[in-house]
C-alpha cells in the first residue's frame with residue numbers, strides 16, 4: 001500500500017483543508033501509476049475457454065454514485081482519504097454498461113430487470129419471467145408465456161445451481177432465477193386471494209418446481225410457514241393460507257430421495273454446515289428481509305453475512321464436476337435507498353464487496369465467469385465540491401439558502417422538507433439520517449440511467465461497451481454453453497474448447 005499521508009477526520013464544513021496524500025503532489029506519482037496501468041492492461045488476455053462456473057452478483061439499486069461513495073467509505077474506514085480506494089470488483093479486467101429500461105417503463109423495477117439479465121428477454125415492469133405480450137397481473141394470459149432462465153439452462157445441462165440473497169428469497173431479483181409470475185407481489189398465496197386462473201405463488205414454485213436447486217439462502221420464512229405457525233426466531237405468524245409448511249415439505253422431499261440436505265435459519269447453524277456432507281441447503285434467516293449489514297455488525301441479528309452465505313454456497317456447488325451457476329444479491333442496498341438513507345446502502349455495498357472478494361479468492365479465473373452489476377439505479381447523487389478526504393456521509397458546503405447540505409442527496413424521497421433543513425443541525429453521519437430530497441415521495445424512487453457491469457473470467461471480454469441488459473443472460477449462456485447456446489456457444493466457438 002502506498003503512503004497516503006495524514007488525514008483529518010470529523011470535518012463538517014467545506015472550508016476544511018483538503019487531505020492530499022503526499023505522494024500525489026508529485027507529478028511522477030501520476031506518470032508512473034499511469035504507465036503501470038498501461039502495462040497491466042497490456043497483460044490482460046481474453047479467456048476463450050468454456051466457463052465451467054458462472055457467478056452473477058447483483059447489487060440491487062447499486063448505481064454508480066453508490067459504488068463511488070462506498071469506495072470512499074471503505075477507504076475512510078481504513079483512515080485513508082478514501083477516493084483512491086479500490087473495490088474488489090474494480091480489479092476485474094473488463095467493465096461495460098447496461099441499459100436498464102423495461103419495455104413499458106423508462107425507469108425500471110427489479111422484476112423486469114431480473115427477467116432481462118436472467119432469461120435474456122426484456123419484459124414489462126413488475127413481471128418475472130413472463131414475456132411482454134402479457135399485461136402485468138394477468139394470470140390466465142401468462143400461461144404459455146413463461147420464460148426459462150440461465151439457472152434452469154444450467155441445471156438442465158447437469159450443472160448445480162444456487163440462489164443467495166439478503167432479501168426474502170421470493171423477492172423480485174432472486175425469484176427471477178427460478179419463478180414465473182405476471183405480478184412480482186405474488187410471493188405467497190396470501191398475496192393472491194383475488195387472483196384467478198390457477199397461478200402459483202413464488203414460494204410454492206420454489207419448493208414444488210425447483211427441487212433440483214442445491215443452494216437456497218435468504219430471508220422470507222413467513223411465505224413458507226402456514227398461518228398459525230410461529231416463527232422460530234421472532235414468533236411472527238406464518239402467512240400461508242393453504243395450511244402448508246413448505247419448509248417441512250422441502251425437507252421431506254429431500255429425505256424421500258435420500259439426498260444429504262439441511263435446513264438452517266441462523267448464522268450459527270449455517271457455520272456448522274459441512275459442505276462435504278451437504279448436497280442441498282435451504283437457509284432462511286429471517287421471517288421477511290434479512291438485516292442490514294451494519295446491524296449485523298452492531299447487534300445480535302443471528303443473520304450470516306453475505307460473504308459467509310456466498311462462501312458456503314460455492315463450497316457446496318463446487319463439488320459438481322460439471323460446474324455451477326450462482327446468483328448472489330445484495331438486496332438491502334435498494335431498501336436503504338428507498339428509505340432515503342444512504343448509510344446502509346453504502347455499508348451493504350461493502351458487504352457485497354466482501355462477498356465478491358471471497359468468491360474471487362476461492363474460484364479460478366480460468367474457468368469461472370464472475371459478473372458484478374446492478375439491476376437498476378437510484379436517485380442518489382454526489383454533489384458540491386467537498387474537499388478531498390471529506391467524510392462521504394458529511395456536509396459538502398453551504399447552499400444559496402445559507403444552509404449546509406450533504407455530499408450525498410436524493411432526487412426523490414422522504415428526506416424532502418420545505419423549507420429545507422440545515423444539514424449542520426443534524427447528525428449526518430449516522431444510520432438514521434435522511435439525506436435531503438428535491439421532491440417528496442414516501443419511498444425514494446429508482447433511477448433510469450445505465451448501470452455498470454464488471455467482469456472477469458471466460459468470455460468476460462464480451463461484457464465491454466454499452467448493451468441492453470438482456471445481453472447479460474446471453475453472455476452467461478454463451479460462455480457456459482447452456483440453454484440457447486448449448487450447441488453454438490463457447491464450446492463450438494473457433495477460439496474455444498470442448499468442455
Ligand SMILES: [Zn+2]
Pocket residue numbers: 061110334335338446
Ligand atoms: Zn427498489
